[in-house]
Amino acid sequence: MEDLFQGYKGSALAILQKYNVRVWGQAIVDTTRGKFEGTLLPRSENDDDKHLVMKIITGYNIGIDIDTITNMKEVGYKKANYAIPQKQFPMTPGLPKVKLFGTGGTIASRLDYRTGAVIPAFSPGELYGAVPELAEICNLETEKVFAVFSENMGPTQYKALALAIEKEIKKGVDGIVIGHGTDTLHHTGAALTFMVQNSPVPIVLVGSQRSSDRPSSDAALNLMHAMKAAGTSDIAEVMVCMFGPTSDEYGLLHKGTRVRKMHSSYRSTFRTIGDTPLAMINRKSITPIKKNYHKRRNDKNVDIKPFWNEKVTMLYYYPAMSPDILDAMIDKGYEGIIFVGTGLGHVNKELYPAIERAHAKGIHMYMTLQTLWGYVHMFVYDTGRDMMAKGIIPAGNMLPEVAWVKLSWALGQTKDPEEVKKLMLTPVNDEITIREPYNGYLVYQGGVPEVEDFIRNVHK
Amino acid sequence: MDQKFNPQENYLKTKESIGYVDINKATQSDYDRIGFMSGLEVHQQLLTDEKLFCHCPAGVFNDNEDFDAEVIRHMRPTLSELGEYDGTALMEFRTRKTIVYRLKNETTCTYEVDDTPPFHINKQALEEAIEISLLSKLNIVGEVHITRKQYLDGSIPTGFQRTAIIGVEGEIYLKSRPIRLIQLSIEEDSCREISDIGHTRIYKTDRLGMPLIETVTYPEFKNPYEVKEGCDYIRFLNRSTGKVRTGMGAGRQDVNVSCRGGHRVEIKGVAHTKWIPKLSHNEAFRQWALLAVRDELAKRFADKTSWTASHVFTKPADFEGNLHFDGLFDDNRKVVAVLLPGFRGLLSHFTQPGKTFANEISERLKVIACLDQPNMTHSEDLYPILTDEEQERIFKMLNGSESDAFVLFDAPDDDVKMALETISERCLMAFDGIPPETRKSFEDGTTIFERVLPGADRMYPDTDSAPIPLSSEYIETLRANLPTEIIDRYRELKSAGVAEDSFTYIFSKNLYPIIIKTSAELDIPISLVGNFFGQTVKYAENHFTSADDFDYNQVYSLFKYLKENKITYDLAKPVLFELYLHPKMDFDSILRTIGFKKRRKEEIIGQIPFLKEKFEQEKRVDTQENKENWIMGQLRKTALGNINLSELKTLIEA
Structure with missing residues (x-):
């Protein structure tokens, strides 16, 4: 009723x-x-x-x-009939075939009176009604895999997506776009990189920072960029496609393993960390920034590895942290722990007994960095050497969230410490890089004359 | 072709046939004849330290070229809460504009450029808005709901304005009768436009987000002067709280006008109330003229579905020797001739003083197809650009006949399609009468097309904000501290004998409180203080330049000083003039500067007998009046301030 x-x-x-x-x-x-x-x-x-x-x-x-x-x-x-106008999405011979998977998020949304918030709405017809330009880029098919908010995405969804992607690749699609809420877009980016390996086609994750019920939403342009990247780029990797600057000018393609949401509300929130982005993209062209990447292929081969272990957690260290937190993790039966340490990868000595206990229990421990930029380096100070001796393995310049995803994925396949270590430290797609380009670390800090000059002269 | 058609004659003939009268000669019966109807939307910036939804300073402004960064946005239409697209939104989308915002760190944060959600509403602003709503006799809402009102012209980077209703159904007063108010809302102010050329519009964001209220009346004004009177009343009411901004741009109004059988058209952003009468007068007659065009078309065509325009692309050779066309042709530009069947005599049909129906087309070409003016000529230009031969050639190319007209425009290739659509669309609208529009005003009383008139379909709840409850206790606390009503203040000053012609000055400067304070605390008649402000202070303001900021409270100090020093108020005028020039000077110094010397009353009166004798010796015309005036003249300078001049006059007469 x-x-x-x-x-x-x-x-x-x-x-x-x-x-x-x-x-x-x-x-x-x-x-x-x-x-x-x-x-x-x-x-x-x-x-x-x-x-x-x-x-x-x-x-x-x-x-x-x-x-x-x-x-x-x-x-x-008089009851309101809130419906995004639907129009049959036109098929144009010669355009690439792109599949869009819907997962929820703000790519297309409408008002929900129950919570007063916006909820996702999604279908090719609705999308075409809202962004008719898409028909000039590709022939689009869509499928709603599930509808959850970004924060509710998890292993079940990662696995379902990996399997859905496999099916499309086998069918011969030219590219895949996944509409996704932005909060955990980079977690999904990492998970799909590990679960879908050697894809012959681009797999592009896209979201919007401003819901599409707003006239200045970034959703439409992000969608156009993502469809173009999926349909026509020769980069066959799992990527995140979001605004480069906050202006409606161009997007950036980021590797799923190196990207991170860095601002709670800016449009240009996604940044590649520890490297440069893969490419710039606008409605007319795709300009690679990196020279080496996995190239598009004509075959339909792909390796799907939908593994996961849910007993993996993260420990964000703070000064004077009490060991009882780590003890609790051990007692709760966690099998893997990603440490997020200070500086080059440190925690205080008070944790040592608990770390030893964890090691004795066979818990897999890896060290990542709060600084986000740079490499874990545990030989410089004694504390680092102590920790390695106690079983913590440095994870190079892997981002903390990526390390958590990867350890969950690795422990879903094997529990053998050496096997796990091999999986963890062998990069699937640059989650650890062997070198950091000198121009990667560019954190703009306002107020500095050179930066102010840059900001004034280049559209943000 | 009929060579005798004269556009100028046709303009004058149609102006007469629709019965246009100059505003100076118009009477109420003229307005009744065309069914003049008008309502107001009065915008007023509130006086707050910070903006409405963020913590940027309010009231700090930057020059056009003074900016730290630029951000670009494009706007797309979205659905309203009730699931509809708004007409304006679709029009703005068709224009394919790139919007550039110039940001200055000092006045803009990430909120204004829509990269951070809103902070809590500015409490100071909300309170001021409630007070003004109470003064406007509005029913105050139980909960304030922030709503998004779509603006796709780019004047707000989000694409919508956050706005909320504070009260509905209120009342203001004209001299003759009350006018009902629809509502009062609080809202964030928009960007200021720097330029709009081709497909690029540039804005600056200093004003963006400043708190503003909008008072909306019912369309109950029956002539242009009533509209101004109502507008003044609302502005004076707002100012009576002392909590609103004044100065250039702080108060602006949109004037809604229609004539009988016409349609509401909104004249936007009228900066001065004195411009209202002419603008609303001309708009009502513009509509009346467009209805005449409609009726003429109805005679010429059975129905508009059979009407279509056709076009040809011209070549440079078609205009050889005509300097106007130099440079209009190049690889990416075309000059296009458009035949308007059956439009002979309509392009030169009067619409506004100095303007014809052709202007309606040209203005739309500018706004919708982004063709900067001058963007066209036509077969009925009042000041023809084409020679008769060229006209004939074009008519021939178009297969036109004597009953037709044509438009000739030049455009970049990419804009030709939109231009053709725009011309055809505007002509088809002429069959229906008045297109719903917002129009931009000019000081000479004419207007140009600005946008398609938006409807209620552009409202959407702001999902970023929670509703704000207004308790009855809170409202009653505010009500207890309200200033008295403007209408009561009018009546009080009038009955006290303050000249009515000084009311605009007194109320626009919110001087009533200082007049009453001066009068009450110093026991001086209201009429004396009121007229002193309305005449002397106003005179000083209009004729002198103050060395520093003159403060109206100094007038109170002036009267207080005179009273305490037992100097008569006749001296107030020369003291004020000096004080106005040098607001920092103390009163003793001012008195020295104007040469005032304290004299005992008896000392001055004592000179009367001597002067009477002296007059007898020197008289030229021996009348009593002359004698008194002469003596008064001799004593005036020393008497001023020391003895009341009318008292002195009585003593001389004695």
């Missing part, structure tokens, strides 16, 4: 029932503050039960304090 009082509860619900006014009902409300007229809207479940929400004739929404209501009357009823 349809919910007549969508989102209303407690006193607010009682007053609606008393006066017999439904959601989407046009109502006249008399209050001690005067008369209000409009359409009763659903209320977000998390808001209080002291107010009604109405859309008045000028299109604005207002709230009415229920304690001020003296009378209410429904005089009409």
